Amino acid sequence: MYNKLIFDETEFTVETVEEEGKTLVYRAFENIPYVTKPADEKIQRLSIFVPELYYEGKSIDGYNLKNAPIFMPNTVGGYMPGPQERPGKDFMGRTNATFFALLHGYVVVSPGVRGREMQNQEGRYIGTAPAVLCDLKAVVRYLRHNAKRIPGDVNKIISNGTSAGGASSSLLGATGNHPDYEEILRSMGAAEERDDIFAASCYCPITNLDHADMAYEWEFYGINDYHGMRIDPPAPGEDKPRMKPIDGLMNEEQQKWSETLAKEFPDYLNSLHLKDENGAPLSLKPDGSGSFREYIASYVIHSAQRELNCNPELRNKTDFSGLSPKAEPEKQVWLTIENETVTGMDWEKYIAFRTRMKQTPAFDNVSLGTPENELFGNEITKYRHFTEFGYMHSKCEPEMADEMQIKMMNPMNYIRDEKAKKALYYRIRHGVIDRDTSLAISAMLTAVLREQGVKVDFAYPWGIPHAGDYDLDELFAWIDSICKK
Numbered sequence: 001m002y003n004k005l006i007f008d009e010t011e012f013t014v015e016t017v018e019e020e021g022k023t024l025v026y027r028a029f030e031n032i033p034y035v036t037k038p039a040d041e042k043i044q045r046l047s048i049f050v051p052e053l054y055y056e057g058k059s060i061d062g063y064n065l066k067n068a069p070i071f072m073p074n075t076v077g078g079y080m081p082g083p084q085e086r087p088g089k090d091f092m093g094r095t096n097a098t099f100f101a102l103l104h105g106y107v108v109v110s111p112g113v114r115g116r117e118m119q120n121q122e123g124r125y126i127g128t129a130p131a132v133l134c135d136l137k138a139v140v141r142y143l144r145h146n147a148k149r150i151p152g153d154v155n156k157i158i159s160n161g162t163s164a165g166g167a168s169s170s171l172l173g174a175t176g177n178h179p180d181y182e183e184i185l186r187s188m189g190a191a192e193e194r195d196d197i198f199a200a201s202c203y204c205p206i207t208n209l210d211h212a213d214m215a216y217e218w219e220f221y222g223i224n225d226y227h228g229m230r231i232d233p234p235a236p237g238e239d240k241p242r243m244k245p246i247d248g249l250m251n252e253e254q255q256k257w258s259e260t261l262a263k264e265f266p267d268y269l270n271s272l273h274l275k276d277e278n279g280a281p282l283s284l285k286p287d288g289s290g291s292f293r294e295y296i297a298s299y300v301i302h303s304a305q306r307e308l309n310c311n312p313e314l315r316n317k318t319d320f321s322g323l324s325p326k327a328e329p330e331k332q333v334w335l336t337i338e339n340e341t342v343t344g345m346d347w348e349k350y351i352a353f354r355t356r357m358k359q360t361p362a363f364d365n366v367s368l369g370t371p372e373n374e375l376f377g378n379e380i381t382k383y384r385h386f387t388e389f390g391y392m393h394s395k396c397e398p399e400m401a402d403e404m405q406i407k408m409m410n411p412m413n414y415i416r417d418e419k420a421k422k423a424l425y426y427r428i429r430h431g432v433i434d435r436d437t438s439l440a441i442s443a444m445l446t447a448v449l450r451e452q453g454v455k456v457d458f459a460y461p462w463g464i465p466h467a468g469d470y471d472l473d474e475l476f477a478w479i480d481s482i483c484k485k
Contacts (some may be wrong), residue, residue, distance in 0.1 A: 162468025
């Protein structure tokens with residue numbers, strides 16, 4: 001059965017690509033099936049890219065054909081299908097992480113994975129949860145199945161993703177070898193190997209979805225106007241997507257829902273019994289204040305201080321496709337700065353500065369139709385609820401997602417589970433002005449990972465909106481630091 005999953009090192013091309021004044025020569029092993037029973041033969045494939053220098057007997061910064069880390073970026077966004085990506089440009093027209101990772105000396109594995117909206121010839125949906133995670137697990141199993149054949153070190157696999165891709169990366173790192181996924185992986189024809197990974201890089205992970213609505217309202221309750229951005233296809237003759245602003249005011253019913261959900265979050269947060277890195281309890285009072293909020297604030301303050309310490313000429317002024325560029329810390333009325341030291345912040349003013357992006361409920365919409373509602377569909381039902389609140393307040397004929405399906409898409413359910421082998425290292429980034437999900441989501445993920453002994457590099461980068469791969473030099477330095485220990 002697994003003869004079809006043998007890596008053929010003779011099937012490759014040597015390619016050259018130039019980006020930003022840099023020339024990359026690499027060997028490409030492309031469109032390799034990683035399961036024997038794919039639901040979609042076109043997308044459930046992977047590509048492996050290797051610096052050609054390695055086949056000339058050379059090394060890059062101490063890495064070679066056998067010991068180079070395997071960098072595994074996914075292209076998942078909005079829980080849509082994530083296709084393979086060659087070195088070069090990403091969908092926004094920017095030079096992608098794969099290009100720079102190869103220049104840095106990593107082996108890159110680019111997986112194609114299923115996502116929502118996908119249907120087979122019979123019209124059945126084949127990309128609902130947990131398809132994206134199981135595909136990534138199957139890719140890891142393929143790599144381990146060919147450990148002696150493929151380039152790179154299969155014991156140094158580092159996943160990377162942004163938004164829903166960041167959530168997928170966090171799940172891959174948290175659920176290694178857990179039996180909950182075994183039946184699905186077996187039905188896919190995945191190799192019978194381990195699927196734990198070494199490290200997970202997670203940019204703005206849209207995760208913990210079954211508690212994301214209450215976390216969002218805990219943060220934005222009282223702010224009733226919303227300001228979002230829609231990505232439209234490129235205009236004729238253009239190659240970049242168009243960004244269209246969306247502004248509005250929540251109605252009275254939504255405002256009441258916001259209050260209800262905001263009041264529910266402290267109970268959930270307190271039920272986790274989280275602690276900070278020093279062992280102090282992280283909790284919330286019924287009004288939403290408390291040590292957990294101060295924990296988040298401390299990282300925001302640290303981010304502001306780091307930016308303040310930068311030479312103004314070196315500060316990142318990047319404009320992310322129409323989104324707000326970085327703002328000077330000195331100009332923020334919500335920060336208290338004394339003698340060039342950030343000494344405090346006003347939480348309410350900070351949240352008002354960030355502004356609300358999504359209407360209530362943010363994820364499990366009472367009228368269905370969100371990407372997350374579609375993620376939790378099944379073979380025959382496109383949209384389903386995945387929270388009790390969404391189900392009870394539904395404006396449609398309500399149908400609830402399966403309990404196990406919901407469980408399998410939340411890393412918080414597995415980090416404390418001894419049956420799951422966790423990645424040894426995580427890197428989590430959530431921008432200071434990212435409003436796609438609550439700041440609490442990454443903070444909770446970080447706290448519970450650290451409790452379990454996982455080394456987490458966590459930050460809210462200053463002025464960064466919902467984005468990823470904006471600090472590749474820092475990301476690669478982190479990868480080098482953990483791989484060369």
